[in-house]
Amino acid sequence: MIEIRGLSKHYGPIAAVDEVDLDIGRGESVLLLGPNGAGKSTLLRMLAGLTRPTSGTLRVFGGSPAGSAGSAVRRRLGLLSHQTFLYDHLTAIENLEFCARLYGVEHPDQVARTALLDVQLEDRAPELVQGFSRGMQQRLAIARSTLHRPDLILFDEPHTGLDREAARRLSDSLLALRREGRTCVMTTHDFSSGLAVTDRIVVLASGRKVLDRPSTDLDAEALDRLFHEATRRPAAVLPA
Amino acid sequence: MTYLRAVALIAAKDLRTEMRSRDQIVTLLFFALLVLVVFNFAFDFTVIDFVTLGSGILWVAFIFSGVLALNRSFQIEREQGRLEGILLSPIDRSAFYLGKVVATVVFMSIVEILIVPLSAILFNHPIGSRLGLTVLVLILNTIGFAAVGTLFAAITSQTRRSEILLPLLLFPAAVPIALSAVKATTHILAGRPFDRFSSWIAMSAAYDVIFLAAAVLLFDYVLQD
Numbered sequence: 001m002i003e004i005r006g007l008s009k010h011y012g013p014i015a016a017v018d019e020v021d022l023d024i025g026r027g028e029s030v031l032l033l034g035p036n037g038a039g040k041s042t043l044l045r046m047l048a049g050l051t052r053p054t055s056g057t058l059r060v061f062g063g064s065p066a067g068s069a070g071s072a073v074r075r076r077l078g079l080l081s082h083q084t085f086l087y088d089h090l091t092a093i094e095n096l097e098f099c100a101r102l103y104g105v106e107h108p109d110q111v112a113r114t115a116l117l118d119v120q121l122e123d124r125a126p127e128l129v130q131g132f133s134r135g136m137q138q139r140l141a142i143a144r145s146t147l148h149r150p151d152l153i154l155f156d157e158p159h160t161g162l163d164r165e166a167a168r169r170l171s172d173s174l175l176a177l178r179r180e181g182r183t184c185v186m187t188t189h190d191f192s193s194g195l196a197v198t199d200r201i202v203v204l205a206s207g208r209k210v211l212d213r214p215s216t217d218l219d220a221e222a223l224d225r226l227f228h229e230a231t232r233r234p235a236a237v238l239p240a
Numbered sequence: 241m242t243y244l245r246a247v248a249l250i251a252a253k254d255l256r257t258e259m260r261s262r263d264q265i266v267t268l269l270f271f272a273l274l275v276l277v278v279f280n281f282a283f284d285f286t287v288i289d290f291v292t293l294g295s296g297i298l299w300v301a302f303i304f305s306g307v308l309a310l311n312r313s314f315q316i317e318r319e320q321g322r323l324e325g326i327l328l329s330p331i332d333r334s335a336f337y338l339g340k341v342v343a344t345v346v347f348m349s350i351v352e353i354l355i356v357p358l359s360a361i362l363f364n365h366p367i368g369s370r371l372g373l374t375v376l377v378l379i380l381n382t383i384g385f386a387a388v389g390t391l392f393a394a395i396t397s398q399t400r401r402s403e404i405l406l407p408l409l410l411f412p413a414a415v416p417i418a419l420s421a422v423k424a425t426t427h428i429l430a431g432r433p434f435d436r437f438s439s440w441i442a443m444s445a446a447y448d449v450i451f452l453a454a455a456v457l458l459f460d461y462v463l464q465d
Contacts, residue, residue, distance in 0.1 A: 048328055052464050068460050071330035085325030087253070087316075089260040101249050102329035128260070144325075 001026045001152065001183055002047065007056035008207075009042050016042040018207035019056070026151075029184040031194045031215060034204035035231055040187040043204070044154050047185065048079050060152065075103060078150035082160035084141040088130035092121055092140055095129060096147055103148035115143035119173070135166030142173050153177060155186035159193055171196055191227070192220040205231040246331040250339025254313065255346060264312045265350060268305040272355045275301040280362055290365040295425030301355055302348060303385060303418060307407055309347045310389045313340055314397035323397070327463060334456040337390060341452070344386040352378050370428050377428060380444040381421035387451040388413050394462050420444045 002024040009017040017039040024030055034040050045051040046058055049065030058064060065073040086095050096115050100108035116122045119139040129137060138158070146153065155174070159167050167190075174197040177184060188194040195215055201223065203211035211230040215223070258264050279297045317323035326336055356374065360367050367374055392410045396402040411418075420440040427437035 048324075050324055050327055066464065068332050068334070071332065074328055075330040077328065079324075079328055081321060083321030083324070085322050086320060087257055087322065088320075089257040090253070094256070098249070098253055099325075099329075102246075102326065102331055104330065 001028075001061065002185075003057070003059040005057045007043075007046065007058055008054050009039070009046060009051060010054045015207045017046070017053075017204075020204070020207070020209050022202065022209065022212070024183065024185065026183055027181045028200060029178050029198040030186070030200045030202055031198035032185060032187045032202050032204065033191070033194070033227060034187075037206075038204040038231075039207040040204055041156055042207075044079075044156050044185065044187060047152075048077060048154055049074050075148070076151045078145040078148070078153040079156065080141055080145040080153065080158050081156035082158065084137045085144060086129045086137060086140060089128060091126050091128055092116060092132070093125040095140065096143055099144045100147055105148050111147055115147040116140075119143045134161055135163060135169070138162055138166055138170060139173075142170065146177065150182070152183045152185070155184065155188070157188055158186070159188055159190045167193060191223050195220055195223060201226075203227060203230045243332060243335050246335035247338045247342065249331075250326075250336050251342035251346070254316075254340065254343035257316070258343075258347070264309060264347060267312070268309055268347060268351045269354060271308060272301040272305045272351050273358070275304065276355065276359055276362055285363055290363045291426065291430045294359070294363060294365060294429050295422045298355070298359060298425060299381075299418060299421050302352060302382070302421075303414070305351050306344070306348050306382075306385050306389060307410065309344050310386075310393040310410075311403050311406055313344060313390075314393045314402070318397055323463075333463060334459045337394065337455055337459040338452075340390045340394075341383070341386045344390060345382055348382045348386065349378070352382065365429065367429070370431070373428050373434065374425075377421065377424045377441065377444070380441060380448060381417055381424075384417040384444055384448045384451060385414060385421075387448060387455060388417065391451070391455040391459070391462065394459065398463075417444060417447050420447070 002022070004020055004022040007017055007020045008015060020043065032040050032043065042051060046053050047060060047065065049067070049070045052066050060073050061076055063073045064070050065077065090098065093112055093116065096112035097108045100111050105111050113122070113125070116125055119142055121136065121139055124132070124136070129140065132140065158170055162170060171193055174184070178197055184198070186194060186198060195218060198215055201211065201213055201215045201218070202209060211226065276297065283293060317326070327333065356367065389410055392413065393406055396405040396409060399405055420443040424437045424440040424444070
């Protein structure tokens with residue numbers, strides 16, 4: 001499903017991603033970890049077609065996701081980040097209908113209503129998003145990123161800025177997506193939340209892949225230890 | 241989704257959000273109105289013929305309010321990563337560009353619809369007899385300005401100083417459209433025959449076609465990093 005060979009992205013002399021090889025199969029759920037500046041978000045952006053690689057090959061569903069030529073690939077992609085992509089001056093239902101139409105979904109009004117039901121925001125459908133709490137906006141963002149039923153969903157630090165209840169709801173949504181057999185790639189600094197919804201760990205450091213192993217036998221503490229060893233950084237400065 | 245539907249979807253979204261917030265249109269109108277008032281006080285139009293300065297005053301108001309519209313248009317997309325949300329979708333990226341051009345033309349046209357009659361009253365220079373030609377010149381040059389402006393606004397939107405960079409990059413590229421707009425409007429205000437300024441109108445039309453075509457072809461690369 002995802003095939004990455006020798007993938008690099010350079011910004012001037014700085015290598016944000018450096019010669020990464022990675023294969024992700026259908027239905028896999030991968031947790032992408034690394035310290036700040038390790039290249040996680042750059043890698044996700046390349047997977048989403050938002051950034052062109054400097055060198056190497058990247059194939060998602062057999063094609064490149066970048067540019068207008070990548071539209072068939074992007075139709076099967078969803079991205080959820082700490083930014084919601086929502087318009088404050090549109091209502092919840094208008095935001096979802098707009099997104100459904102962007103993706104050419106049939107019956108966008110019905111699909112948008114169903115998506116609102118899924119995130120339990122159906123009674124807030126006619127309200128402007130600017131009045132929503134951070135947690136409600138993130139639930140709506142989940143609905144937005146999944147209403148076109150993507151085969152691959154990318155999560156870029158989705159827990160950022162959420163309170164405990166909103167983070168729990170988000171984890172429930174991620175588990176539901178995993179049960180549906182969708183392929184997920186997630187970056188996060190929240191190890192325990194990430195572990196609960198993934199089955200494979202990939203650690204990046206200075207743009208390079210330094211660890212790639214199953215996560216089924218790991219708890220948060222063991223992952224923390226592995227992370228320190230792989231990134232060779234003192235525990236005191238690592239994210240909690 | 242067809243290409244034209246995607247264009248309409250982007251434009252309709254911009255118009256709907258603006259109808260709700262009214263941030264942009266109020267700012268543009270106040271700015272254009274301020275330009276008219278300042279020039280009205282700065283020059284004694286009982287001595288100076290309005291034909292000499294009128295087209296310049298009008299196009300200063302339209303072009304500078306257009307820059308405000310362009311900056312705001314992409315500022316909205318930068319917040320909450322909305323631009324990325326659109327770029328992630330399967331629509332052709334040039335459809336996004338054309339949707340933005342359509343919305344900018346609509347916003348600038350609203351300003352022009354209100355400012356042109358107001359300037360006729362303020363400077364006591366009726367334009368009713370040449371309304372058709374005035375509308376033609378306004379439409380052609382507004383499209384041209386929005387076409388080149390949207391392209392540069394997209395380029396500068398990815399920088400930290402986009403508000404400063406946009407006019408710096410845009411104005412040199414917009415010189416041909418500003419020149420033909422001012423020249424054609426001057427001829428209309430002076431009541432000269434059409435064949436005296438038809439070449440300026442032809443230049444505006446050519447500029448529109450060239451910049452729209454070039455931007456549609458280039459836009460995919462403009463938004464990649």
